[in-house]
Amino acid sequence: MRAQGEGQSERTNMHREQTEVLVVGAGPVGLLTAVMLTEAGIETRIIDSESRTTTRSYACALHPQTLELLDALGVLPGILQAGKKVQTVAFYDGPERKAELDLKALDSRYPFLLILPQGDFEKALEKRLRDKGGVTVDWNHRFEDVQPEQEGVRASVEQLGGTSTGYIVPHWETVVQKRFEIQARFVVGADGYNSVVRHRMGAEMKKVSGPEFFAAYEFESDAPSGDEARVVLDDRTTNVLWPMQGNKLRWTFQLIQEEQKERPAEFPEKERSAIQVVSQTVDEEIRQYVQRVAAHRAPWSKVSVSKVTWCTDVMFEQRVATSFGSGACWLAGDAAHQTGPVGAQSMNVGMLEAQALAGYLKKELRQPGGRSGLEHYNSERQAEWSALLGLNGGLKPKDKTSDWVRRRLPRILSCIPSSGQALKVLAGQLQVDFTG
Secondary structure, X not given: OOOOOOOHHHHHOOEEEEEEEEEEXXXXXXXHHHHXXXXXXXXXXXXXXXXXXXXXXXXXXXXXXXXXXXXXHOOHHHHHHHOEEEOEEEEEEOOEEEEEEEHXXXXXXXXXXXXXXXXXXXXXXXXXXXXXXXXXXXXXXXXXXXXXXXXXXXXXXXXXXXXXXXXXXXXXXXXXXXXXXXXXXXXXXOOXXXXXXXHHHOOOXXXXXXXXXXXXXXXXXXXXXXXXXXXXXXXXXXXXXXXXXXXXXXXXEEOOHHHHHHOOOOOOOOOOOOOOOOOHHHHHHHHHHHHHHHHHHOOOOOOOOOEEEEEEEEXXXXXXXXXXXXXXXXXXXXHOEEXXXXXXXXXXXXXXXXHHHHHHHHHHHHOOOOOOOOHHHHHHHHHHHHHHOOOOOEEEEOOOOOHHHHHOHHHHHOOOOOOHHHHHHHHHHOOEEEEO
């Protein structure tokens, strides 16, 4: 936060707006938070510095707990049609199948993972927000700073636009078109890994391990995608093959330094929009690379790679914020935590955080003088992530635990696609305990 009085003359003439809750970030967690707040009758504003929902992205597996939450909101039917149901997660090491998780054992109306492009998920939530809550996302709006006030906070926001620069080779640059302020009782930071809200709060990230680097490749195959996810845990890397709708699949490989030179030189970077490999030469190099790495790490795989349609590099750390919030500013989702990519825990647990935080904020705003329990949100989240990151609790071996599972317990923890009681059930199938 800026020092008191800094920029005072500029703020004097600055346009000011009001809302009860300002949600920063329109990814899945931010959108769900806004949906739940607006449908609870809370005046909500949601902003994002991007220009639209993503068309492709990394996180694509929805847990049974998330599906139950979406069902309660009435948005599940359309999402189910867009996704692939997966009831089994198998663990491999080289050619050998070492263990498996059977999600049908879960006490849920939806005992499966739903695999779908995150863009489809975000569009469904954005439509629900617009149709039922009457709220549209303010795209191209960047959160810049926040200052405390007697009742809530004053958030500084920049409205972004674009301009074409250059004469011989024009290119598009983002510019600030307008600066204004929003007075809000609460701010929810759901603005991801590099959360500006978290930085302005002064909360730090406690790193547990990492960073680790992964490459994700979405591709078409000559055969159907199958109906189980397959995790490859060899001595050095963690990898996963996700089936998707039709004959589409997604390989995610952990990258190790000595293999970097083997990768295609022209590797597209992650963007908000879909990345299409336009050069036939590059496309063929990437296709051969995916086929070669898959054959080495997963010799059981007979999946052919006929066409790579999208790819990206992703970096992950295991980490958690020192605080999930206080006063008028609170965090949810990747803004407050991150773990390994295979189990999609960070996004899915973030959705449950959105539900909990929306409930606390409703009580705080609609029950004056009562105890909302909002002060417990931080302690509850810290306890949960201490267990998910193995800081306090986590996976513990039993007498019957196999040596293979025992040696890989820290890596397996983030590969189990669940949390809470469901994680305990699935961990039991590996003959280990989950405590936390």
